[in-house]
Amino acid sequence: MTDIHKKTIQRIQVPYLVDLLMHHPVVILHGARQTGKTTLTQLPEIGTGRTYLTLDDFQVLDIAQRDPIALFVGRDQITLDEVQRRPDLLLAIKSDVDQNRTSGRFLLTGSANLLLMEKASESLAGRAVYCSLPPLTWAEIEQVASGTCLDILLKADSVGQVHELLSDDLIVVQRTLAEAILAGGYPVPALSDNHAFRTQWFDGYVQTYLERDLRLLSATENLVEFRRLMQIVALRNGTLLNIASVANDAGLSPTTARRYMNLLEISFQIVRVPAYAVNRGKRLVKSPKVLWTDTGLAAFLAGLFDQDMLVESREWGHWVESWVGIHLLIQASLKNPRVSVFHWRTSNGHEVDFVLEWGQKLIPLEVKTTRRPTHKDLRGLHMFLETYPKANFGVLACLCEKPHMLSSKILAVPLTHLLLS
Numbered sequence: 001m002t003d004i005h006k007k008t009i010q011r012i013q014v015p016y017l018v019d020l021l022m023h024h025p026v027v028i029l030h031g032a033r034q035t036g037k038t039t040l041t042q043l044p045e046i047g048t049g050r051t052y053l054t055l056d057d058f059q060v061l062d063i064a065q066r067d068p069i070a071l072f073v074g075r076d077q078i079t080l081d082e083v084q085r086r087p088d089l090l091l092a093i094k095s096d097v098d099q100n101r102t103s104g105r106f107l108l109t110g111s112a113n114l115l116l117m118e119k120a121s122e123s124l125a126g127r128a129v130y131c132s133l134p135p136l137t138w139a140e141i142e143q144v145a146s147g148t149c150l151d152i153l154l155k156a157d158s159v160g161q162v163h164e165l166l167s168d169d170l171i172v173v174q175r176t177l178a179e180a181i182l183a184g185g186y187p188v189p190a191l192s193d194n195h196a197f198r199t200q201w202f203d204g205y206v207q208t209y210l211e212r213d214l215r216l217l218s219a220t221e222n223l224v225e226f227r228r229l230m231q232i233v234a235l236r237n238g239t240l241l242n243i244a245s246v247a248n249d250a251g252l253s254p255t256t257a258r259r260y261m262n263l264l265e266i267s268f269q270i271v272r273v274p275a276y277a278v279n280r281g282k283r284l285v286k287s288p289k290v291l292w293t294d295t296g297l298a299a300f301l302a303g304l305f306d307q308d309m310l311v312e313s314r315e316w317g318h319w320v321e322s323w324v325g326i327h328l329l330i331q332a333s334l335k336n337p338r339v340s341v342f343h344w345r346t347s348n349g350h351e352v353d354f355v356l357e358w359g360q361k362l363i364p365l366e367v368k369t370t371r372r373p374t375h376k377d378l379r380g381l382h383m384f385l386e387t388y389p390k391a392n393f394g395v396l397a398c399l400c401e402k403p404h405m406l407s408s409k410i411l412a413v414p415l416t417h418l419l420l421s
Contacts, residue, residue: 184296
């Protein structure tokens, strides 16, 4: 490992999580396994004064099954780790909170999205708030601040103002874009420079995910066909989701493929970016776009093991797009109010990779792997700006070194500025 990767990683979710605990009785910190949830809950800013219990401890799990109230007696603030192992425990938490709505009473962590689990979400309705802990961002790995560029985009009234506020300084990174995408954001592989170790780690992660997490969520008997579907979806990272096509390639019925996709989403392996479908007289494609929450794991599943293989693949643009999309979603989730992220595509092929909506603000954002964008790269942005007058300007994020104007309403922004400043 390099020296920078031996340092403690400062997670950007800490201030947000601390604020939630100060104002709400139940806070749920959820995310895929191995994103660092347990480590985060035990940081001094969060764990001080709290009782930590994990349902991975068989004694705690036994009490949770027999007499859950006993877990709460004599404890003011409780952190319950791996709560998805006993979702019925949430009923006891509901009862406790209804009797005493003390801020910060419960901090729950889990490797499943309780919002998408019907019984769990019903138990917590009106009582809990959520904080997602995704894999590390590029900025966290590089140990730099982030979010400033997005703030500028959201608050600026014109493209000229954005251009004026963005720095021209060159941002130097320790890893190339391709290397960062291959390493992904799970802390253990992301902070290692050993390619062979990363591959071994991802292989072990998939096995554990299939044999443990998946079985907790659903009675899935055929793990071989589930892994095959994972590989097929990984090959389509950053593209429109077509369930019928995925099912056909995986040799599954559409019903089974849809159920497997839902399980991938519940367990935070994928996220679906919905279509921006406000009708302005155009026929719009309404299918969501599927992104893997960790590009390193997705690349492993897709059989992409080195930078040259990744960059030379026909799907290179989709991988970069997915990398940007996940970072936008992470930054968007920490804004108050949250920024909504969509994609946009018309039936005749005009498209914009991402659309950011924040109150009355609407910003189309296109991702390209070129260093010198041309007029051809702006077609989708121009069409969106013509269709939605509420959008004052558009952004083309690319591999250029400095922000510069491409037209009177479109600004080229380096990917490094967008994600690392």
